[in-house]
Amino acid sequence: QAKTAGRNTVRFYDPSMQAALDRRSTLENELRHAIKRGEFTLHYQPQFDRLHRLIGAEALLRWQHPRDGLIAPAEFIPVSEQTSIILPIGSWVLETACAQLAAWSHGERTRGLMLGVNVSARQFRQPDFVDQVRNVLDSSHANPELLTLELTESMVLGDVADTIRKITALKQLGIHFSLDDFGTGFSSFSCLTRLSLDQLKIDKSFVVNLPGNGADAAIVTAIITMARSLGLNIIAEGVETEMQRAFLDSQGCHAYQGHLFSRPLTGEAFEAFVGGI
Numbered sequence: 636q637a638k639t640a641g642r643n644t645v646r647f648y649d650p651s652m653q654a655a656l657d658r659r660s661t662l663e664n665e666l667r668h669a670i671k672r673g674e675f676t677l678h679y680q681p682q683f684d685r686l687h688r689l690i691g692a693e694a695l696l697r698w699q700h701p702r703d704g705l706i707a708p709a710e711f712i713p714v715s716e717q718t719s720i721i722l723p724i725g726s727w728v729l730e731t732a733c734a735q736l737a738a739w740s741h742g743e744r745t746r747g748l749m750l751g752v753n754v755s756a757r758q759f760r761q762p763d764f765v766d767q768v769r770n771v772l773d774s775s776h777a778n779p780e781l782l783t784l785e786l787t788e789s790m791v792l793g794d795v796a797d798t799i800r801k802i803t804a805l806k807q808l809g810i811h812f813s814l815d816d817f818g819t820g821f822s823s824f825s826c827l828t829r830l831s832l833d834q835l836k837i838d839k840s841f842v843v844n845l846p847g848n849g850a851d852a853a854i855v856t857a858i859i860t861m862a863r864s865l866g867l868n869i870i871a872e873g874v875e876t877e878m879q880r881a882f883l884d885s886q887g888c889h890a891y892q893g894h895l896f897s898r899p900l901t902g903e904a905f906e907a908f909v910g911g912i
């Protein structure tokens with residue numbers, strides 16, 4: 636990269652790279668404004684246990700772009716991760732999710748529901764991440780016992796000692812931890828036991844071809860068996876069909892999330908959904 640090239644080195648100028656950089660800085664600028672202008676919202680995707688009881692939800696970020704409409708996180712989270720813009724976005728998500736959790740505690744049917752919040756690698760690596768979470772919990776009055784932070788394999792492996800320190804400190808507050816997209820990364824078995832996680836989330840890429848795909852069925856069976864024997868709660872994401880659910884159920888999966896049950900819903904739609912169950 637040009638940045639790391641020393642003096643007197645030849646730099647190759649690539650116009651397509653410049654175009655990509657321009658796009659990125661435009662997006663970064665728009666993202667910076669998006670927070671101030673209130674263009675972000677959280678949607679909530681319901682999660683169910685084996686008996687089809689609602690147990691909680693995952694908060695999923697959406698960007699209501701003034702020109703381009705609703706933008707999914709896959710389009711702006713990776714770019715945000717490469718710049719520090721993910722930090723104010725991550726703070727906004729955590730504050731908004733905790734405010735929602737606190738509001739749910741006043742509803743007869745929403746009280747006690749768990750809420751999963753995705754944390755980005757950069758956000759988690761902040762030296763004051765633990766304090767940030769503690770402050771948000773204090774000011775929102777959300778119950779930490781109902782908050783699940785979702786981490787991914789690649790981010791927990793970066794600096795295992797730092798990860799353990801942070802998870803331990805936050806677990807003392809009552810917070811739960813989930814390992815998202817499980818199976819797509821490279822976590823070792825020893826890591827799984829050392830991190831004192833609460834939940835594994837089976838990535839939807841393993842669920843989509845169940846039960847027909849023998850290899851995926853074998854992987855899912857192995858993940859569930861391992862998670863259960865480690866005492867971890869196991870939830871499958873991306874469950875779209877009754878056949879998928881039935882297979883996961885037969886293997887002992889504890890919980891489900893996916894279009895079979897519900898798509899992610901706005902806060903209002905979520906409350907209507909809960910009222911209608």
Ligand code: C2E
Nearest residue numbers: 695696707708709712728753754755873874875892893894
């Ligand atoms: P994820 O955390 O693994 O979230 C699950 C994704 O699966 C969501 O995509 C959800 O809408 C989608 N999904 C749920 N059920 C189904 C289904 O039945 N079929 C299929 N095909 N997909 C289903 P979404 O909302 O587009 O989010 C994508 C990713 O963006 C998330 O993956 C997460 O990694 C990231 N993300 C979302 N919100 C946040 C956030 O607030 N902060 C951070 N750092 N990342 C976020």
Ligand code: MG
Nearest residue numbers: 693753785815
């Ligand atoms: Mg997630």
Ligand code: MG
Nearest residue numbers: 815816836872
């Ligand atoms: Mg996931």
Ligand code: MG
Nearest residue numbers: 815816838839
């Ligand atoms: Mg994913």
